[in-house]
Amino acid sequence: MKSPLQCVVHGAGTDWQAICLDLDIAAQATSLDDVTRILREAVRSYIYDAMAQDPAARDVLCSRSVPLHVRAAWVSRSFVAKWFGRCLSSGGQETALSFAIELPASTASSTRSS
Template sequence: MKIVPLRCYVEQQDGYWQAGCIDLDIFADGSTCEDAKAALHDALESFFQTLNTLPVKDQRRLLRRKSPLSVRIEYALKHFYYYVLRQGGGRGRQDFISDGTCLA
């Protein structure tokens, strides 16, 4: 079995937390960062359990499903922002967290 890392994130939006896996286009939300992460974990677990019951052709199709390009670009920009600022004296992580992103 091949293990592939998934790109996921959690961020605060308008008073709630949203967690997403951009590689599988699966999203969940919660009232706290931990709630959103747990909800995403549950959604991913359910996705993979269901996936195992499908024919191989359908499994491949669903595993190739990606989030919309706009979501992937936004993720890439935030990821870039975090790492560029983090390299600049460590301020970046705090700045990124204060922007509403939970990095745990």
């Protein structure tokens, strides 16, 4: 599994969604801080559970990612938001950001690269 995991968040006001593009895990919350925290917790919990599986199952669980069209849509949202200079204090405008989730070295090295 590659580290860091690529994640994106999109939203405005009290409607926020985030997704880990490398594991196809999503979260929804009412604030940017909450949605990133919830996604980080979900990813860590998923990886912890996956690491408890036998090697064959672990490889399958740790190598799933979002379909290419979903990845392209999220990446383009992030690009457009950065291109047009939207920021978090933009008065309720939608914001798209990317962030990474670092994995502990033991976790990243315990699975094959996808």
